[in-house]
Amino acid sequence: MIGAIIGDVAGSRFEWDNHKSKNFELFTPACSLTDDSILSLALARAVLETKDNRDDLPSRAVFCMQKLGRQYPDAGFGELFIRWLGEEDPSPYQSYGNGSAMRVSPAAWAGSSLEEVLRLTDQITAVTHDHPEGMKGAEAVAAAIYLARSGKKKEEIRDYITVHYDPLLFTIDELRPSYTFDATCRGSVPEALEAFFESSDFEDAIRTAVSLGGDSDTIAAMAGSVAEAYYGVPADLIRRTVLFLDHDLMAILLDFERTYPSKAMEDGSGERLTVYEVLRQCGM
Numbered sequence: 001m002i003g004a005i006i007g008d009v010a011g012s013r014f015e016w017d018n019h020k021s022k023n024f025e026l027f028t029p030a031c032s033l034t035d036d037s038i039l040s041l042a043l044a045r046a047v048l049e050t051k052d053n054r055d056d057l058p059s060r061a062v063f064c065m066q067k068l069g070r071q072y073p074d075a076g077f078g079e080l081f082i083r084w085l086g087e088e089d090p091s092p093y094q095s096y097g098n099g100s101a102m103r104v105s106p107a108a109w110a111g112s113s114l115e116e117v118l119r120l121t122d123q124i125t126a127v128t129h130d131h132p133e134g135m136k137g138a139e140a141v142a143a144a145i146y147l148a149r150s151g152k153k154k155e156e157i158r159d160y161i162t163v164h165y166d167p168l169l170f171t172i173d174e175l176r177p178s179y180t181f182d183a184t185c186r187g188s189v190p191e192a193l194e195a196f197f198e199s200s201d202f203e204d205a206i207r208t209a210v211s212l213g214g215d216s217d218t219i220a221a222m223a224g225s226v227a228e229a230y231y232g233v234p235a236d237l238i239r240r241t242v243l244f245l246d247h248d249l250m251a252i253l254l255d256f257e258r259t260y261p262s263k264a265m266e267d268g269s270g271e272r273l274t275v276y277e278v279l280r281q282c283g284m
Contacts, residue, residue, distance in 0.1 A: 003228025007220030137185025232265035
């Protein structure tokens with residue numbers, strides 16, 4: 001899940017000021033945590049709280065997103081989601097926005113099979129994004145994460161996406177000059193996945209996603225969530241990213257990473273570590 005947060009933070013300062021290049025400072029004081037991270041962490045909490053009874057996952061997803069969303073009202077939520085946050089008995093609102101896909105990584109790490117991942121994904125998505133395109137976008141990202149963390153090659157992941165969702169008939173270089181802001185799943189999920197497929201390592205996936213432009217933080221969050229599962233995340237990027245999280249958010253991240261350890265990585269010395277171990281080294 002940390003990959004989505006890193007992508008969100010790195011892309012945050014470019015959402016309304018696109019940078020059509022891979023050459024930029026990854027983290028600056030202008031970066032911030034946005035709704036992508038807040039809702040990913042909210043759903044992480046819901047997944048943790050329903051570990052022994054997944055029947056409760058939809059209701060806990062609603063509860064956790066509303067609770068954390070109201071705690072961080074300035075995170076950049078969309079207008080329809082803001083309205084949903086304020087309702088006492090919220091209902092799904094046929095959204096096909098990319099909010100469903102930006103926040104789905106906890107389901108992809110919690111499931112022990114592709115079938116379970118897709119079932120968890122549908123449970124946490126349908127409470128808001130019950131439009132077929134909203135569901136499809138979330139499933140595509142979750143499936144890619146699961147296949148990546150299961151050791152599948154990029155060609156195998158791409159084939160699965162092509163068969164079950166949509167073929168990716170473009171390259172980032174071809175699309176970049178004309179690509180503009182599009183917060184729908186159809187207009188951003190394929191682009192995020194292509195950024196991952198073209199990447200050479202985790203950081204390159206983030207830079208490629210941001211360089212496309214458009215909804216930069218969300219595209220980078222989606223690409224980063226898959227790249228984490230495929231490559232692992234450099235420990236230094238984790239240490240720099242957690243500085244953007246407060247105590248409450250860090251507590252959720254620690255609990256989730258302890259329960260669902262992400263792919264091992266190298267800390268620079270060649271030692272293989274989990275995200276949780278890196279976080280503990282940071283004194284978190």
